Amino acid sequence: MNDVLFWTLAVLAVASGVMVFRFDSMARATFSLLTSLLCVAGEVLLLGMDYLGIVIVLMMTIEMAIMAVFMIMYMMNPAGLMPMTMIHNKRGAAVICVGVFVLLAVGIFLAPWPGRRGKPPADVTMDLGMSLMGPQMLTMMTLGMALFATIVSSVVLATRRGRYDRLGDDLRAERSDDPVRGGVGR
Amino acid sequence: MSLELFMLLGAALLCVGLFGALTQQSIVMLMMGLELMLGGVIVGAAAAWHYIAPAAPDGQVLVVLAVTAMALEMAIGFAVVTALFRSREVDMTDMAAELKE
Amino acid sequence: MAETTPLWAVAVLPFVLVLVALGTAHFDALLAADPAANPGREVLRLLVQQRRRTNAADELLTRLGVVLLPVAAVLAAVVLPLGFRSVSDLADGIVWFNAMEALAWAAVWLAGWGPNSTLSLIGGYRFLAQGLAYELPHMLAITTAALGAESLRVGDVVDAQSGLWFAVWMPAAFVIYLLSAMGMAFWGPFDQPVGRDVAGGAAAELSGVDRIVFLGGRWLLFVVAAAVSVPLFLGGGHGPLLPGWAWTLLKTAAVLALLVWVRRRVPGVRMERYVELAWVVLTPLAILQALVVALVVLNR
Numbered sequence: 001m002n003d004v005l006f007w008t009l010a011v012l013a014v015a016s017g018v019m020v021f022r023f024d025s026m027a028r029a030t031f032s033l034l035t036s037l038l039c040v041a042g043e044v045l046l047l048g049m050d051y052l053g054i055v056i057v058l059m060m061t062i063e064m065a066i067m068a069v070f071m072i073m074y075m076m077n078p079a080g081l082m083p084m085t086m087i088h089n090k091r092g093a094a095v096i097c098v099g100v101f102v103l104l105a106v107g108i109f110l111a112p113w114p115g116r117r118g119k120p121p122a123d124v125t126m127d128l129g130m131s132l133m134g135p136q137m138l139t140m141m142t143l144g145m146a147l148f149a150t151i152v153s154s155v156v157l158a159t160r161r162g163r164y165d166r167l168g169d170d171l172r173a174e175r176s177d178d179p180v181r182g183g184v185g186r
Numbered sequence: 187m188s189l190e191l192f193m194l195l196g197a198a199l200l201c202v203g204l205f206g207a208l209t210q211q212s213i214v215m216l217m218m219g220l221e222l223m224l225g226g227v228i229v230g231a232a233a234a235w236h237y238i239a240p241a242a243p244d245g246q247v248l249v250v251l252a253v254t255a256m257a258l259e260m261a262i263g264f265a266v267v268t269a270l271f272r273s274r275e276v277d278m279t280d281m282a283a284e285l286k287e
Numbered sequence: 288m289a290e291t292t293p294l295w296a297v298a299v300l301p302f303v304l305v306l307v308a309l310g311t312a313h314f315d316a317l318l319a320a321d322p323a324a325n326p327g328r329e330v331l332r333l334l335v336q337q338r339r340r341t342n343a344a345d346e347l348l349t350r351l352g353v354v355l356l357p358v359a360a361v362l363a364a365v366v367l368p369l370g371f372r373s374v375s376d377l378a379d380g381i382v383w384f385n386a387m388e389a390l391a392w393a394a395v396w397l398a399g400w401g402p403n404s405t406l407s408l409i410g411g412y413r414f415l416a417q418g419l420a421y422e423l424p425h426m427l428a429i430t431t432a433a434l435g436a437e438s439l440r441v442g443d444v445v446d447a448q449s450g451l452w453f454a455v456w457m458p459a460a461f462v463i464y465l466l467s468a469m470g471m472a473f474w475g476p477f478d479q480p481v482g483r484d485v486a487g488g489a490a491a492e493l494s495g496v497d498r499i500v501f502l503g504g505r506w507l508l509f510v511v512a513a514a515v516s517v518p519l520f521l522g523g524g525h526g527p528l529l530p531g532w533a534w535t536l537l538k539t540a541a542v543l544a545l546l547v548w549v550r551r552r553v554p555g556v557r558m559e560r561y562v563e564l565a566w567v568v569l570t571p572l573a574i575l576q577a578l579v580v581a582l583v584v585l586n587r
Binding site: 002003006010013014017018020021029030033036037040043044046047048049052055056059063067070071074075087088089090092093094096097098100101104105108109113114116117118119120121124127128130131132136139143146147150151153154155156157158160 | 187189190191192193194195197198199200201202203204205206208209210211212213214215217218219221222225228229232233235236237238239240241242243244246247249250251253254256257258260261262264265266267268269271272
Binding site: 025027028031034050051054055057058061062064065066068069079123125180181182184 | 343345347348351377378379382383385386389390392393396397400403412415418419422439559560562563564567568
């Protein structure tokens with residue numbers, strides 16, 4: 001049963017991963033990537049990481065829905081109604097990728113993998129939480145800082161307007177000059 | 187199901203993603219390749235956790251790390267595309283490379 | 288919670304949900320006092336309607352979006368307990384519910400994109416904007432409920448409320464949850480994604496069976512979202528005299544009635560206004576609420 005699941009998910013993941021770069025329509029490409037990543041989440045669930053598998057489903061669904069917006073915004077041919085290719089250096093890339101895959105596959109089969117040590121804990125989620133809030137606290141804090149820095153820097157990069165545009169040169173405007181008014185009435 | 191098969195799946199996803207990242211001209215498509223590569227990393231990390239050291243939570247922490255990296259890469263990527271497009275009307279890697287000339 | 292659920296519950300679940308959704312839709316039509324709004328008549332009309340086609344439509348993605356909406360609702364309902372039993376009381380039930388409900392993002396956008404029509408695409412984009420608005424406080428609100436019970440299992444959350452309901456000592460989280468329940472089902476004051484000003488938005492080009500499935504799926508999602516507030520905040524099956532399932536049904540009916548009433552009383556909230564409210568007011572409020580609950584739990 002698990003074998004069937006593994007193979008179905010694996011084939012679907014790789015196939016839809018390939019289709020990402022073959023579809024002309026950006027919407028199809030994005031949702032093909034979502035299919036691939038949902039299969040990855042399925043494999044993670046199959047391996048017994050309940051919480052992380054579900055979190056991947058949650059994150060990737062939302063991420064891909066937002067990604068679709070950007071894809072369509074920044075592609076000159078979003079719906080793929082006029083087929084065109086936008087790729088470069090196909091042959092070189094193919095050689096590199098096949099080479100890397102062969103190298104990895106050889107490594108995987110030749111590596112002396114250590115045997116399984118120990119058993120998964122009864123509550124995997126609790127184990128993860130205890131670890132992140134205990135011995136791995138530093139990792140968690142670094143991730144938190146990285147996420148915060150990302151929020152700040154992506155807003156700085158993406159926005160064109162600063163507070164002087166909103167509130168005037170001396171920041172004393174009665175009401176902010178926004179293209180779209182918000183709901184709090186600032 | 188074995189460790190080797192899961193690792194092979196991870197490697198396959200990584201290479202498909204790498205191919206996309208190397209060939210695509212559009213920056214947003216390039217990022218989809220990166221996402222796929224990180225998907226492969228997740229499969230590998232989860233398999234290593236399950237088959238080598240399930241008692242230690244480190245494998246799970248690695249998956250958390252990969253998932254966060256995915257989110258960061260997306261956010262920064264789109265912000266950079268938006269900034270590039272706004273200032274130079276550029277949305278392809280080759281055009282961005284020409285900017286330095 | 289040790290009782291196991293028989294397998295046939297899986298098959299029965301969708302029908303129960305459809306029945307509750309039909310009941311709610313009838314109640315809504317009753318309040319509207321408009322015979323044309325009768326859901327049974329509307330379904331029959333759509334069943335015999337001929338399918339409309341648009342030029343260069345992406346049929347596959349449209350179908351996918353249309354079907355995904357009810358499927359997401361039913362999947363989310365898997366962790367929903369009737370009394371003290373759910374179809375499957377997953378260890379991470381609350382995260383599961385959140386993940387399945389997030390599938391609606393993809394579903395509505397796909398249904399809006401597929402027909403290759405401007406107005407329906409606007410509807411799809413509107414739902415994404417609305418999603419960004421409601422999702423942050425929503426996640427914090429359901430996390431607060433999990434925090435109060437110290438478990439992500441919905442059954443444990445119900446157990447933790449045998450004394451005091453969470454709605455009583457987490458009022459902010461409860462209200463935020465109800466708001467986002469309407470938001471995620473793009474329903475009532477949050478119906479801009481299928482609003483009249485864009486001629487039906489994401490559903491503008493859907494016709495016949497597609498339309499039944501999509502709008503029916505939205506009702507299902509609404510019912511499930513409202514029903515989950517019962518185990519999370521209103522004590523699930525706990526209550527005097529009556530058995531657990533009766534209390535669950537009663538409380539669910541009360542929440543549904545409240546939300547239907549709100550729809551008739553409150554004007555629409557546009558997503559660009561709600562996003563500022565959600566991020567500037569509701570998110571900090573939800574974090575404060577979580578902090579209070581965390582302090583209480585730590586000192587228990």
